[in-house]
Amino acid sequence: MAVFDINKYRQMFLEEAEELFETIDTLLLEAEECGDMDNETVNSLFRSVHTLKGNSASVELSQFAALAHELEFFMDRLRNGELTFEESMAEILIEGIDALKQILELELAEELSDDYFQETKTALLSKISAFGEDAEEISLMIANEEPTDEYGLLLPQDDELCYGPIGGVSTVLNLLTTSQDDQFGMFEDESFIPVGGEDEFGFFDEPIVSQTDVPLQVSDSDEFGFFDDEPMPLSVKPELVVSEDDDFGFFDEMEVPKTPFAPVLETKVSAAKEEVKSVAATEPKKFKADSSSNSIRVDLSKIDGLMNNIGELVIAHSMLTQFTVMLEDQKIKADLSERLDLIDRHIRELQESVMSVRMVPMETVFSKFPKVIRDTAKKLNKKIDFRYSGETVEIDKAMIEGLTDPLMHIVRNGLDHGIESPERRRALGKPESGTLMMVAEQANGQMIIKLQDDGGGINVAKVTAKAVENGVIDEHQAASMSMEEKAMLIFAPGLSTADAVTDISGRGVGMDVVMSNIKKLGGVVKVDTEEGYGTTFTIALPLTLAILDGLNIRVGKEQFILPLSAIIESLNPSEDMIKHIGDKESEMLMLRNEFIPIVRLHSIFNVEPEHEKLSDGLLIVVRSATQKIAVFVDEFMNQQQFVIKPLDKNFRNAQGIGGATVRGDGSIGLIIDTMNILEKNY
């Protein structure tokens, strides 16, 4: 017997609910901002809440569904003009949606008590009931707290029966039998059967639409049934057509018509007709092929699988290239190389296509912020003007999750500590509303995200003092640090300069998590701050996590891969470019009046180098966050694409190694993590 896998569908429901909530939030925030709500917005809101309600009921989230139902009912009244939009509604709806989200969380965790649910529901209803003429009626509804299916929602009357649709089918069937509820129904149209009414199911002959004037017979409580209009003499008790099981039936008013039949139904139908008309009038038909209708949802793991296959193809290709080198016949070698180049081009194109499938617009990330910023600003009694640009810039879907949290942290922190209160801003001669800008752009194969506020900036002296106090740095270090480096101290663990810990930020956990999260994505963060004028966070991320352009370098007999994106330049240093400082052990490269620390890779990886003298080898200047280092190697070789494979857990702590790859000859290549080297050494 077919039974739905509730966990699977709940997961699907959650994914959809998240999107729907986002749509709703965006619409409500817009409405709140402009103090108005057009028909399209109301329709869209209604549709979203309606879907939430219907789908949650299908996955046994009955309380969520019940609350969603209340909101839906309210929106329906807005939609059909029973209520007109008032400015204060937006806020109440936002609160309602927040309550809904909370109920969802609690219900999923099975931590939702009946009392709390009733409390939430009553609170919501009492707010909603403040609107419209029939406030009294709704107050009555509040008083009548029976779980209800008055508005068409199928709710279990008893937890024992626990949502038949998914769980025990037999209980539901029993329930249906006993309650005479029908889960489906048919419209039938006997009036169009030319020869008498012998055939009960004449609807095949029903031509098309427009037969609305035929009385419609329906029972009030079918959960299913067939649309059926059999014009019946009122005096004749309609014949009840039932299947052997009692649990569904077709057409026929079971016990409905206490009032004369036809007139009632006729009004109903004519009302329906009008409604159809009004729907047609208010809802401009959007028959244009929206891009969404031509899209499919694909599980990200499938795309990952595809990417992995391409990775293997890249490896196979480089194996073949390597093999060609060994060919002796020059003619064959040249011909083969030419064709291999062609394959290479196709592989790159294929890779780009798959990459583009993984890419989603930054809008997906940005759209999560307005709501959070609004709520946070409200809590803090601050005014924030949030703007963003670059929403069409695309980002690897796999990075979104890892990116949203750190951005959220920075934003919350900025609102809490950065932006001043309206009073203070006025006193400072700034506009009352603080501005927060979020900009995304693609530059040099990197994704750059800037977060800029015009708040008070970071109190660098205070941060430094705190860092010294906490032992993150000592006073000597503090004295030698640049302003920029000091500002970066906000990313040190356990550092909070907030005088009061708020529930928004200020516990000192967060900014270090921000740093580590962004590093996990292979990105870097930079802070520019000016006290009194604001702070800018710049986050640079690789465009993808899957494939890397790298440079093969050699140290002694070992080869390593250096990410191309990190390399600034390379040079063969002359003696006079090398400076020794301090105890003569720290070597610096003096390059165009800039001192760059030199890192000898052979000593980090403990391998026997070919050259000990810096001027015999090569220095590659790489950038990491705000710092540069010069990596000393014996030789650099070819540049190539590598498919990044994660290191096994045991090796993750290996200093200076960020990942691995399989080379053309099948051997393992280690990818150098410059950031890690820099951290460990400087």
Added chain:
Amino acid sequence: MSKILIVDDSNMLRDMVKYALNEGGYPDVTEAVDGADGLVKAKSAVFDLIISDINMPNMNGFELITELRKLPTYAKTPILTLTTEKNDEMKAKGKAVGATGWIVKPFVPEQLLKAVGIVLSR
């Protein structure tokens, strides 16, 4: 072998209907994500049954059924609506646009299959 088209903007609901149909011995199921998509797909093949949601962006279920009934291919094809509403208003509308019947969400596979069995056997 009956060809069935499911039209619903919810991935989850489509999956549930499809699952129920597959389990009930209807392997030939096509999905459409909204009314507009449903119309395109309905035109690209001949389906024996269409099960459609009502509330959808880009052409709702009623609009879809209206359009379908204008096509000779679908003048008589059974069309079931999937709906959370079971009130008379919805039924009148469904009837008005020429739907064959309705199935209330949430549904149990058995109920869905029963309704499908009935319309397909007629």
